[in-house]
Amino acid sequence: MLHDASESDFTSIGPSSSSPNAYYVQSPSRDSNDETDKCSSSNSRSPLDSPSFPRHSRASSSSTAASRISGNRRRWNKHYCDVVAEEDGALDEDYYGDRGYSRQCKWLMLVLAFGLVFAGICLVIWGASRPYKPQSLRVENLYYGEGSDRTGVPTKFLSLNCSATILVYNPATFFGIHVTFPTAHLLYSQITVATAQLKKYYQPKKSRRIMQVSLVGQGIALYGSGMALAASDESGGIPFKLELGIESRGYLVGRLVKTKHTTRVSCSLLIDSQHTKDIIFHSNSCKYT
Known part of the structure; x- marks a missing residue:
């Protein structure tokens, strides 16, 4: 027996399954420049992007899939930002490292240049202050005898006339020197028996000059030393000692740099009053201070 089906039965027989789920795929639509911009604004994310705020809607499965894709994309963006940050840091390190290296090279070159200039000045001063060499001493006459001084004290007297030959050399290549002889005398037993008077003169650069220094002493009282x-x-x-003081002055760059050096020469010699001759000074005969 057939029963008529009511409208409610047809309604209950209808499909019980829900409609098919909708899936959304988000594809990258921006270039690498947008990714770089995201790196700089990664800290300003909205709460909707965070997985801690899930949406409850009828399409829960579609939102879950979209969240999974968005999470993967955020992880890729984070990796990309880390790579960009590392590259930027490496570039900054190379840039500032090159700048520091260049600065160190400049300082090193400045120190080397200053050292070379200072060494050049020292070399010039050393060249201009080299010892001057006495070559010989010619004795014209030497007399000694007994007598009385002005107070009537008996003593021995010495008279001497001689001339010393001195070689003056200026090896400087940039300036001449002004030469003076502050002291030039002949000693016997620590008593000055002859002196010389010399005028200052100018010695050109890289030049040689032979000086004749006249030493004269008349009636020098010797007292106990005689x-x-x-x-x-x-x-x-008779043992004598020739002492010379030679002073030289040089000027570099006008009068900006001035050099001054004093050389003292002491030469020991023996003079025979009976056989006067030229006395040659050897390298070990004189001392320089």
Whole structure:
């Protein structure tokens, strides 16, 4: 027996399954420049982008799939930002490293240049202050005898006339020197028996000059030192000492840099009053200070 189906039965027999789920795929639509912009604004995200705020709607499965894709994309963006940050840091390190290296090279070159200039000045000053070499001493006459001084005290007297030959050399290549002789005298037993008067003169650069220094002493009282004078003369010669003080001045760059050097020369010699001759000074005969 057939029963009529009511409208409610047809309604209950209808499909019980829901409509098919909708899936949304989000594809990248921006270039790498947009990704770089995202790196700079990654800290300003909206709460909707965070997975901690899920949406509850009828299409829960579609939102879950979209969230999964969005999470993957955010992880890729994070990796991309890390790579960009590392590259930027490497570029900054190379840039500032090159700048620091260049600055160190400049300082090193400046120090080397200053050292070379200072060494050049020292070399020039050393060249201009080299010892001047006495070459010989010619004795014209030497007399000694006994007498009385102005107060009537008996003593021995010495008279001497001689000339010394001195070689003056200026090796400087940039400037000349002004030469003076502050002291030039002949000593016997620490007593000055002859002196010289010399004028200042100018010595050109890289030049040599032979100076004749006249030493003259007349009636020099020796007092107690004259007791051994005759004995020394008979035994080979009277010991004397020639002392010279030579002062040189040089000017570099006008008068901006001035050099001054004083050389003292002391030469020992023996003079025979009976056989006067040129006395040659050897390298070990003189001392320079």
